[in-house]
Amino acid sequence: MQSAHTKKPRRTTVNERWMLAWVWAAALLPAAMFGVAAWQSHANAWQQAQADIDHAVRIANEHAQRVMQTHELVFDRIDEELSGxxxxxxxxxxxxxxxxxxxTLQRVPALKTLSVWDNEGRQLVTSDEPPAKGSEVRAPDREFFRLATAEAGRTATRYTVAPDPSESTGQLLMMSRRREDRMGRFVGVVVASVRPSYFFDFYTELGRTEPGMSLSLFDQSGRIITRMPAPELPVQRAPMTGHMMQRIAAGENAAMLTITSPVDQQRRLIAYRRIDDTPLYTAAGKANEVILAEWRSTLWLLAAFIVPMAGALAYVAAIARRRTQREVQALRRLNKEADKRLKIEAALRQSQKLEAMGHLTGGVAHDVNNLLMVVNNNAHLLERMRPGMDTTPAINSIKRAVEAGTRLTRQLLAFSRRQAWRAEVIDLRRWLPSVTDLLRHTLTQSIRIEHEVAHDIRMVSVDAAELELALINLAINARDAMPEGGALRILVRNAGKEDVSLDGEFVEIRVSDEGVGIPPELLERVFEPFFTTKEIGKGTGLGLSQVYGFCKQAGGVAVIHSSPGSGTAVSMFLLAAPEASAPPPPPSTALPEGDGHVLLVEDNDDVAAATAALLERLGYRITRASSAPQALALIDSSEEPFDGVLSDIVMAGGMDGIELALALRQSRPELPVVLMTGYTSRLEAAIAAGLTVIAKPCQPAELAGALARAM
Structure with missing residues (x-):
């Protein structure tokens, strides 16, 4: 019998192998997790340091830019005052x-001194204590004067650095500008010295939010104006052989690099940036040891938590992640609703503010209209009383002032929405250039205006004040969309049938910019009142809604085209006036003589006196009533019947001019009534009722003509 012996294999069970694997995993996994976390923490520490440094140097640079821009304005003001x-x-x-x-020094705290020098280096005026009588201060060898005399035809600001023992935080920054006469000849220099402590204090405050940060201001030759923290030993200049100064000399205007600081000999991660086109630079940095110390503190925290908790952390993290996701989503929804509510509240506050301003400006315009009418009527009365005075400069200047005041009050009434729609035929070829000049004051200097009007452009019949306001609103939107500047283009042309779906002939006024544009999902909402893409407090959302409402009221439509990065174009399609239309002729200045008994209803004593004197001079007999009820009583009781009534609309006494006219239409239909007003919310009702209305302040010829036609 054959015997066979079967060998039993060594039993290494799966459970044992998994157990061994878990043992090794339990030992190695925390170490691996700690190593990965330490490496990531190290990278994050340097990335965070770079972000902090870049943020600090940008803030310091923007601060310095604003300081330099302010001082440029100071130089402009001094040049203007010394011109000629x-x-x-x-x-x-x-x-x-x-x-x-x-x-000026009191208004600009960064400045220490201001001085004016002649073309030979003699000091003419200084904000410091003037020299003793009989002595003079000369500076022909100073750096700022040498720069001014060496660069003929260059009136740009020059920057130099000068030590000052009285300044403990650094050296003076000397800003100078060459002065030239109208012929381009060198006549002297204006010099401003800037306190280094002004920058040092700002850097100190900035450093409180960025622990371990150093900030400095220096020029392209390495001269240090100020540095925070102040060095233990004064250092006035960084060597040009240093890595950073070599890169500046090579033309690099901004960089981030690691250097050995010439001030305290520490290795630092540093970023510098040039201040616009000046020879000045700001720098911010952190010592490498500070960055590593922050990383090591983070490392100890990682060691304290990751090593003992590595096994349980994965499970807890999964649960926490799911819960966090739900909470984050809920928080986002809450924040979205809160932001929406804040925008609505801000828009409501702004609209209430505008409404209050509208009431204020409307009331002011009404009162000013009364004053202008007094002045205007008395001026014309003086002309009639003294023949030949209408050609004197004094009378002409009074007339021009009244005309300017009239235009101003109508603009105020347009803003307050208390100006009725007053359509007039406008020749855009003549009208647009004057409005373009107005828009230049609305925009920044970095935005240029380009306009083009077709030679065969049709006239339009619209409210000129509302059209002007629409262009201003579009210009403001373009300005906000182009913070870095650009072009605002206004194109006026006759629209084709394919351009607009409405019936009729239209004129297109297209206003386009080179701004950031509007996302497609927002385009359909931009004409909604209170809808705005601007930050809270920077926009009401009413500008484009005014443009849209104006176009609709004019019988046209507003269309917008925009895409992100490609700018925005808004087209206003306005009905063209009939071919035979022409701009209204200038009103007649002749004063027609009159005859008859007129009842003047006016609650303002000055306006009533001036108007009565003017009409009496024209031949009318005047009886005055200060309110509508008093006027009705006089009409019923007067022994001499009245031939006409001239009444203001807005009056005290519970009854206005429109109600008086309607009452007389019922009781005395044969008695003509002429109304006067600066504004009223019921002006449209008066016109619809067929009442004669003239605007205050009106020209005497307009007043006399309306009264003569009515009677």
């Missing part, structure tokens, strides 16, 4: 100019 003055005139006005310089 000789050295002798400047010296004669020394005390007055010095007081102006001192007031």
């Amino acid at each position: 003055l000789s050295d002798a005139q400047i010296i004669d006005s020394h005390d007055q100019i010095r007081q102006q310089l001192l007031r």
Whole structure:
């Protein structure tokens, strides 16, 4: 019998192998997790340091830009004040100019001194204590003067650095600008010295939010104006052989690099940026040791938590992640609703503010209209009383002032929405250039305006004030969309049938910009009242809604085209006026003589006196009533019947001019009534009722003509 012996294999069970694997995993997994976390933490520490440094240097740079821009305005103001003055005139006005310089120093805290020098380097005026009588200060060898004399035709600001023992935080920044006469000849220099402490204090405050941060301001030759923290030993200049200064000399305007600081010899991660086109730079940095210390503190926290908790953390993290996702989603929904509510509340507050301003401006315009009418009527009365005075400069200046005031009050009434729709035929070729000049004051200097009007453009019949307001609203939107500047283009052309779906002939006024554009999902909402894509407090959402409402009221439509990054174009399609239409002719200045008994109803004594005197001079007999009820009583009781009634609309006494006219239409239909008003919410009702209405302040010829036609 054959015997066979079967070997039993060594039993290494799956459970044992998994157990061994878990043992190794239990030992290695926390270490691996700690190593990965440490590596990631190290990378995050340097990335965070770079972000902090970049953020700090940008803030410091923007701060310095604003300071330089402010000082440029100071130079512009001084140049304007000294323009056309000789050295002798400047010296004669020394005390007055010095007081102006001192007031400027009070308004601009960064400035330490301001001074004016002639073309030979002699000091003419200074905000410092003037030198002793008989002595003079000269600076022909100073750096700022050498730069001014060496660069003929260059009036740009120059920057130099000068030590000052009285300044403990650094060196003075000297800003100078060459002065030239109208012929381009060099006549002197204006110099401003800037306190290093102004920058040092700002950097100190900024450093409180960025622990371990150093900030400095220096020029392209390495001269240090100020540094925070202040060095233990004064250092006035960084060596040009340093890595950072070499890169600046090579033309790099901004960079981030690691260097050994020439101030304290520490290795630092540093970022610098040039300030616009000046030779000045701001720098921010953190010592490498500070960054590593922050990383090591994070590392100890990781060691304290990751090593003992590595096994349980994965499970807890999964649960926490799911819960966090739900909470984050809920929080996002809550924040979205809160943001929406804030925008609505802000828009409501802004609309209430505008409504309050509308009431205020409307009331002011009404009162000013009364004053202008008094002045205007008395001026014309003076002309009639003294023949030949209508050609005197004084009378002409009064007339021009009244016309300017009239235009101003109508603009105020247009803003307050208390100006009725007053359509007039407008020749856009003549009208647009004057409005373009107005828009230039609305926009920044970095935005240029380009306009083009077709040579065969049709006229339009619209409210000129509302059209002007629509263009202003579009210009403001374009300005906000182009913070870095660009072009605002206004194109006026006759629209084709394919351009607009409405019946009729239209004129297109297209306003386009080079701004950031509007996302497609928002385009359909931009004409909604209170809808805005701007930040809270920077927009009401009423601008485009006014444009849309204006076009609709004019019988046309507004269309918008935009895409992100490609700018925005808004087209206003306005009905063209009939071919035979023409701009209204200038009103007649002749004063027609009159005859008859007129009842003047006016609650303002000055307006009533001036109007009565004017009408009496024209031949009318005037009886005055100060309210509508008093007027009705006089009509019933007067022994001499009235031939006409001239009444203001807005009056005290519970009854206005429109109600008086309607009452007389019922009781005395044969008695003509002419109404006057600066504004009223019921003006449309008066016109619809067929009443004669003239606007205050009206020209005497317009008033006399309306009264003569009515009677």
